[in-house]
Amino acid sequence: MALTESQLEQYNKLGYVIIDCPFLLEMTERCLAAVEKVAINPAETGPCRIGNHSRLKPLDPESYWSELDHSLAFMQVILHPEFVDIGRQVTGCRDIFLRNGGINDMAVGLGVQWHRDSNDDSLEFMHYFTGGKCENGCLRVVPGSHLGPADEMLETIRRLREEQGRPAKGRTFEPFEDVALPGEVSLEIEPHQILFRRGSIFHSTHLNTASYSRMMSHWGYLPSHVDDHRFTWDDYLTDELIEALTPEQREVLWLGRDFKIAEAFKAERAREFGKFRWSIV
Numbered sequence: 347m348a349l350t351e352s353q354l355e356q357y358n359k360l361g362y363v364i365i366d367c368p369f370l371l372e373m374t375e376r377c378l379a380a381v382e383k384v385a386i387n388p389a390e391t392g393p394c395r396i397g398n399h400s401r402l403k404p405l406d407p408e409s410y411w412s413e414l415d416h417s418l419a420f421m422q423v424i425l426h427p428e429f430v431d432i433g434r435q436v437t438g439c440r441d442i443f444l445r446n447g448g449i450n451d452m453a454v455g456l457g458v459q460w461h462r463d464s465n466d467d468s469l470e471f472m473h474y475f476t477g478g479k480c481e482n483g484c485l486r487v488v489p490g491s492h493l494g495p496a497d498e499m500l501e502t503i504r505r506l507r508e509e510q511g512r513p514a515k516g517r518t519f520e521p522f523e524d525v526a527l528p529g530e531v532s533l534e535i536e537p538h539q540i541l542f543r544r545g546s547i548f549h550s551t552h553l554n555t556a557s558y559s560r561m562m563s564h565w566g567y568l569p570s571h572v573d574d575h576r577f578t579w580d581d582y583l584t585d586e587l588i589e590a591l592t593p594e595q596r597e598v599l600w601l602g603r604d605f606k607i608a609e610a611f612k613a614e615r616a617r618e619f620g621k622f623r624w625s626i627v
């Protein structure tokens with residue numbers, strides 16, 4: 347699969363595109379079945395630094411990860427050849443690598459405030475495998491905001507928050523719905539669709555007012571020249587999981603290749619290395 351010319355145009359102009367992926371119907375069922383196997387009562391989740399866990403227990407209170415983020419059902423989506431093709435098309439690089447995936451298991455009552463993930467051209471895939479609607483915390487974006495100027499957008503956000511007495515919050519996930527921005531749109535999405543967006547687009551979420559946590563798996567690939575590695579996947583995935591992938595999927599994991607872990611992820615690695623491996627759930 348490649349983005350069509352009009353999808354590519356939308357991605358460049360608006361900063362996002364929603365892609366229909368019928369093959370995700372069955373794959374989503376496997377993701378949900380994995381959730382069923384490990385989900386806990388949200389009342390028992392315990393502390394979690396950034397608040398991205400509700401029914402999925404964090405590996406430890408400091409960890410970004412649960413047992414599922416890079417487990418097989420999710421890796422089959424993350425490394426689906428259709429998405430790898432799009433990653434290659436958009437980065438213009440054949441030798442891309444998976445930096446990381448990750449599930450945001452957003453608790454009832456929480457939301458995410460306006461931010462951008464990066465100042466550069468990074469790309470992100472989002473799979474709302476429990477569905478994404480306004481009432482359960484779908485994404486809000488300002489189309490075209492990746493084109494800047496970012497300072498003006500940040501100033502508008504600051505001013506509106508001040509006028510409305512809604513100060514910025516500290517954690518990623520907070521019991522807080524951010525101010526309405528001029529031109530913003532809500533990206534409602536089905537489990538068999540993928541939202542593909544730029545890391546630099548301004549985005550937030552609606553508050554999750556549903557009766558269950560909203561789960562979304564997201565990931566990005568980077569071109570080989572970008573030195574931003576988070577995982578040596580050989581050390582974090584079981585042999586069983588790696589064997590279940592195709593050679594083409596393994597290629598994107600850079601197994602057995604020599605590279606440095608980025609400075610930003612060294613503390614995480616020191617804390618977590620050797621303590622777990624993602625597997626088949």
Ligand SMILES: O=C(O)CCC(=O)C(=O)O
Nearest residue numbers: 450452458463551562564
């Ligand atoms: O909807 C979410 O879980 C938050 C998404 C988000 O803000 C992000 O991926 O940066």
